């Protein structure tokens with residue numbers, strides 16, 4: 001790991017197109033940040049690999065199919081150590097992260113979920129399954145959640161949420177597109193927030209939930225810099 005004082009070195013784990021990975025890369029390369037992205041981990045070759053190559057971020061594939069969890073855990077920890085990684089950011093990673101890894105990175109491993117947890121979380125709730133469930137529900141809000149990762153799916157302490165009202169006529173695909181735009185702003189802001197706490201050697205508090213009552217365009221005009229700290233993480 002890097003010396004305390006940062007910048008903190010992050011590994012992003014992705015199993016998809018990697019648009020969140022891209023949003024994180026764009027954020028760290030657009031200013032003087034307290035963290036950097038130093039590794040992409042995938043379980044096989046995914047779209048995110050192309051983004052890593054163009055950004056000059058090293059990528060490592062850790063196959064999971066047919067392997068013992070302990071073997072995957074050992075390889076993951078070895079690769080993270082080789083790259084002196086301080087922090088793990090799961091961004092659409094569809095494999096379970098071994099508990100050896102979540103324990104080693106406790107308090108420094110985040111996931112993004114495309115709904116407002118604790119609703120629409122748990123086994124089977126990933127990708128379009130989440131958005132279809134939201135579209136079929138009575139829920140009046142949509143949004144995304146950043147949470148710490150422990151051993152149970154979608155159950156770690158919530159670091160931040162960004163919410164907006166749902167147009168009842170929106171299809172699952174329209175909800176997915178809106179939520180993805182929210183994710184691209186929420187994740188970098190949440191990592192800034194976590195790193196500020198790590199640098200101050202304090203326990204990170206939960207970010208204020210961003211509540212968008214107006215249109216998505218209005219939402220986009222507002223800066224995520226208005227995020228303030230209020231609640232302690234339970």
Ligand code: GRF
Pocket residue numbers: 014015016017018019020021091092093112113114127180183
């Ligand atoms: C995002 O919706 C994220 O919340 C979920 O998986 C999706 C990944 O999308 N966990 P991308 O690969 O970052 O575009």
